[in-house]
Amino acid sequence: MHLPDLEVAKKREKKENKYITLNEDIKKVFTNKKYFLRTYGCQMNVHDSEAIRSYLERLGLVNTSNIEEANVIVLNTCAIRENARDKVIGFLGKCHYLKKNRNDVKIVIAGCMSEQPDFVSLIKEKYSFVDIIIGTHNLYDLPKLLVQEFSKLEIEVYSESDEVLEGMQYERDSKYTAWINIMYGCDKFCTYCIVPYTRGRERSRKKEDILKEVMELKNKGYKEVTLLGQNVNAYGRDIGEKFSDLLESVAKTGIERIRFVTSHPWNFTDEMIDVIAKYKNIMPYIHLPIQSGSNEILRRMNRRYTKEEYIELFNKIKTKIPNATITTDIIVGFPNETREDFEETLDVVKTCEFDGAYTFIFSPREGTPASRMEDKVTLEEKEQRLYELNELVNYYANKSNQKLLNKEVEVLVLGKSEKDNAKVYGYTDTMKLVNIEGVNVKDTIGKIIKVKIKDAKSFSLDGEVVL
Template identity: 45%
Template sequence: MKKASIITYGCQMNVNESAKMSNIFQSLGYEMTENIDESDLIFLNTCTVREGAATQIYGKLGELKHIKAARGSIIGVTGCFAQEQGRELLKKFPQIDIIMGNQNIGKIPQALDEIEHKTEKHIVYTDCEDDLPPRLDADFESQKTASISITYGCNNFCTYCIVPYVRGRERSVPLDQIIHDVEKYAKKGYKEIILLGQNVNSYGKDFKNGDNFAKLLREICKVEGDFIVRFVSPHPRDFTDEVIDVIAENEKIARSLHLPLQSGSTKILKAMNRGYTKEQYIALAEKIKERIPGVALTADIIVGFPGETEEDFQDTLDVVQRIQFENCFMFMYSIRRGTKAATMENQIDEDVKKDRLQRLIALQNSCSLEESKTYLGKTVRVLVEGESKKNKEVLSGRTSTNKVVLFKGDKDLEGKFVNVKINECKTWTLYGEIVE
């Protein structure tokens, strides 16, 4: 049997699209393998959010050149980097057979047929970036977690981000199609369903029938089955009271909400084109905490954006201190060619960026530890993910607030919900015992 491999870089949208490609390859008679040396078909699903992504992808393509020479493997590149580079990739790497943007992966069978029958030497599909991709079934690696893309593209044009240029304008998937997918995955026994989009809570803005993100969440919660709903990534500007109310009213929706901050400085937020101020963000976060008891907030933060002064950075630290995020994804700003921020004056020195990042990490670590301590003595509902990777003697799972919990139990509990009493709290991990 022929074998296929997919190497995935980047966001959860890419992970979702790789799961769809895996399903396509298997339907074409390929067996999936992680060993690229024995693969007859190798696809790179690429990311272009960070400038350094190209180096990683070029290195892998160089490695694949030798595999292709040895066994004649078909090489494909998809994802945002493929969409951005298009035919330019062929000039550097003529060993590539297929280049296609994310929205074109439904054409993989056609592309493979043309390459295998040598009707075309190279296939490049990077058009239709503003069309809605076809609905494709997915083969997820996890038997517990399924993901569904509810929007494609982005209209926000944050000045540091390349995504709107490579994933096209915002398009929402019809509500009934999403509900159909949720019902299908719930019946298959998936216990966690993740809704994906560059900006999930702007869902439905391109519709004229009144469907919006709050209505979508409400309809998903009506689907029968014991599962939990998560979503990434919302935009603070579009987080409506209606959405907050729906989450508060429905236990099926996870109590972990990702609320990207990016900066605590109103001046920097304006330069980023984020569409909110420091005060508006804090007010929203406090409203969410008040209306949804027990919610855990997480955020993305960029330090060292062009023009960021020490005072601006102190504003960021102030927001982190006041909101007490459960966790943060923290990055140093890096120039991304093709974005407005790349041409801005007052680029920040690397040493200053590194210093600020370390100070931010230290503050967030202390906040995370304080948040962890609030679980001590509580009994929490946990979705069992399986044996801990670091210690096979215990099971690992996650709470509705996305906290990792370790506890003793039978391997047969994998994929089930259990109640765990928390006896010990560390910065990133809780420890407990199963209770009835």
């Protein structure tokens, strides 16, 4: 079993990007071999999976959705989401069954969990049939490790050193929208979050490398890019750059749509607001996690802002960008959250009238300060609070969508609707999901079109193509 050197991985600031020289012998190793990839978690993991897929396909492996016929099974894990570990462990049962019956299957665990020492120990002890555990820090070693697992071949590897990974290839999920990592890691150390431990400290890519990637995507016909980082607006602090300047430069490339996730309120500057307001191709969609409305809980979360400061920022954005939609993340049931604390959260939802919110019950992550905090709130109470919160959040999401009834909006059409084959679906520049019908509607896939909204629900809109 290959295991990441956790201590080295955590301390390492310099990254090496390694490339395998594919010779005929290596190509033969992977001829007629297939891979199955399952992704858990956030956008960052989804984007990492695009890199994993590219590595596997460059080796010659072919994608399959049938795990029974796969020779390489990759689980790209997430340490943030609730029950993520249970899901991975559950899935490993199926992998074990396959391994027992076939000796040409290799199991790979990648992603954030692979950076957690207790998870790695668990796999070593109880799931030793797993062949490779690879962390987010050394993903580029995957081709080399797979070659070694399947053969005794000597492989030629050359490497480049850099502050961050450059030159990564991605097998992108979409032909129209693309994720672009602009930075890695996070320095915020919110007390409930595992990211600073699993993905390391903040490391920003160079502005020119990001702009080059944007231009390449634009030239290939991509319509939308999402600038991605755990704390995206902290971009550049380590290399003397500013996120607002990067955003402006990306806007000037002329790509049709730009968005960015996820922003931390603490790093949301006036300059950023001005740049978003100035450029039409920067989507007026801002995901701004508040997490709680209680100042005491925010303090214990180490979020570095108060409810009042958040509302002030929210109002500033709405004043300068009146058409902006603002969504948020909220955790209920943080250790020892009182009813009064929770009501502060309800109050902030009523004040801001968010266009949408991702809501979660607090779930402790081993190794974080919050996992060691005393918690007397029962699960039943937490579930009741989540229910109340969701009722309120859905009310405002619906209210926000109702404002679009009978209005014309621009939608980037991404594909056929899963529920109704005669329709297509896409997103407005404020990230509202629209199901669209009309004559020859399938010809609009990949285009930005005008749509008249006919019906509005809490989570989606229905519309008709404007001819």
